Amino acid sequence: MTIKVLYFASVRERVGKPDEEIEPPAGIATVGQLMTWLAGRGEQYAYAFENAKVIRVAIDRKHVHPDARIEGAGEIAFFPPMTGG
Amino acid sequence: MATTIRLQREPFDITAEVAKLSGARTDVGAVVTFTGICRADEKGAPIAALTLEHYPGMAEAEIARHVEEARARWPLLGVTVIHRYGRLKPGEVIVLVATASSHREAAFAAAEFLMDYLKTRAPFWKQVEIAGGKTWVDAKAADDEAAERWSAPPPRSDAAK
Numbered sequence: 517m518t519i520k521v522l523y524f525a526s527v528r529e530r531v532g533k534p535d536e537e538i539e540p541p542a543g544i545a546t547v548g549q550l551m552t553w554l555a556g557r558g559e560q561y562a563y564a565f566e567n568a569k570v571i572r573v574a575i576d577r578k579h580v581h582p583d584a585r586i587e588g589a590g591e592i593a594f595f596p597p598m599t600g601g
Numbered sequence: 602m603a604t605t606i607r608l609q610r611e612p613f614d615i616t617a618e619v620a621k622l623s624g625a626r627t628d629v630g631a632v633v634t635f636t637g638i639c640r641a642d643e644k645g646a647p648i649a650a651l652t653l654e655h656y657p658g659m660a661e662a663e664i665a666r667h668v669e670e671a672r673a674r675w676p677l678l679g680v681t682v683i684h685r686y687g688r689l690k691p692g693e694v695i696v697l698v699a700t701a702s703s704h705r706e707a708a709f710a711a712a713e714f715l716m717d718y719l720k721t722r723a724p725f726w727k728q729v730e731i732a733g734g735k736t737w738v739d740a741k742a743a744d745d746e747a748a749e750r751w752s753a754p755p756p757r758s759d760a761a762k
Contacts, residue, residue, distance in 0.1 A: 525654050525726035526737045577659035579722065593656060593724075597740030600653065600660075600684065600725025601637055601696055601716060 519586065521554075523564070524595035527571065530564035540586075547573045548582035550592070564594075572597060602672060603679040603701075606664050608655060610687040615697055622679040622701040629678050633708040634699040635716050641691035643738060649730040651738075653686040653695065656724035660684070667718045671700070674714070675707035682715065684725065714751050721748040 522535045544553050548568070555565035565571060573580050574593040586592065603622065607613075615636060623629040639651055668680050679701035689695060698715045702708040727738040 522656070524656055524724065525728070574656070574659055574724070577656070577662050579663075593659070595656070595724060596726065596737065598721060598724055599727045599738045599740050600655070600723050601720035601744075 517587075519589055520591045522591065522593040524593065526596050527564050527594050530560060532560050545585055545587070546582065547575070547580055547584045547586060547592070550586055551582070551594070554594075570597060571595070602677055603681075604665075604668055605681040605683070606661055606668065607683045608657075608660055609683065609685055612685070612694065613683055613697070615694065618681055618683065618697060619699050622681060622699055626678070628703055629701045630703045631705040631708040632679075632699060632701045633705070633712040634697065635712050636694055637696040637716075639689045639691050639693045639695055643729045643731060643736075646731050648691065650688050650690045651730070652688045652728045652735075653684075654726045654728065655684075655686045659724050663723045664719065667715055667722065670718075671711045671714055675702065675711045677702050677707060677711055680711070680715070682719070684719070684723070686725070717744070717748040717751060720744045 518537050518539050520535065521538055523531045523533065528534050540550055540553055544550050551565050551568045551571065555562050555568065572595050575584060575589045576591055619632060619634055622632050641647060664682050668682065671677060671680065677700055681697065681699040683697045685695055696719065698712050700708045700711040721744050728735050729738055
């Protein structure tokens with residue numbers, strides 16, 4: 517399954533790119549598992565996801581919890597807590 | 602209800618935006634506006650500018666969801682939310698939230714509700730330029746607490762009976 521992922525703000529800076537296509541292995545079912553898998557992809561990813569508890573996730577532009585399932589997702593975004601307004 | 606949601610790099614005319622809310626109609630009795638402005642300091646350190654990053658598509662959608670929720674909670678006659686992105690200098694306007702209603706209570710409450718959610722749920726991130734370097738602004742627990750108070754169901758008007 518190919519998924520488009522987006523990174524914003526400090527997560528984008530740490531990963532070193534704004535977006536990419538990924539192909540997680542079949543056993544990855546939830547957002548939380550996906551973050552653990554991403555963290556294992558290299559030093560930059562490990563740094564970006566070192567504090568996965570505070571990373572926020574959106575699937576198809578809606579906020580989701582770490583236990584949300586990724587099946588059928590068109591676009592998954594990872595970012596730090598928001599500071600707009 | 603007249604709804605305006607805009608994200609833009611350019612400055613905008615607050616007076617003109619607010620005037621549109623009452624415009625030709627005569628049932629608007631109250632317009633509340635909140636203007637967020639770029640300060641010249643972050644935690645006491647002087648800043649040269651701030652840069653706002655956002656998630657295009659989601660930012661608009663998230664604001665629209667909260668405008669809908671505000672409409673469901675209060676009798677609103679108009680809502681305007683304009684949020685800028687890109688590099689802003691101290692003194693520049695970052696955000697405008699304006700709400701119109703027949704009476705002030707709904708307009709005040711809805712404006713505060715929208716700002717609290719904008720701060721904690723809309724995908725924007727501030728980076729400040731301090732002493733030659735760039736630093737991401739930390740999210741504040743106080744902002745989460747401010748948004749949290751709206752999650753309890755609003756008191757029913759007949760609760761006292």
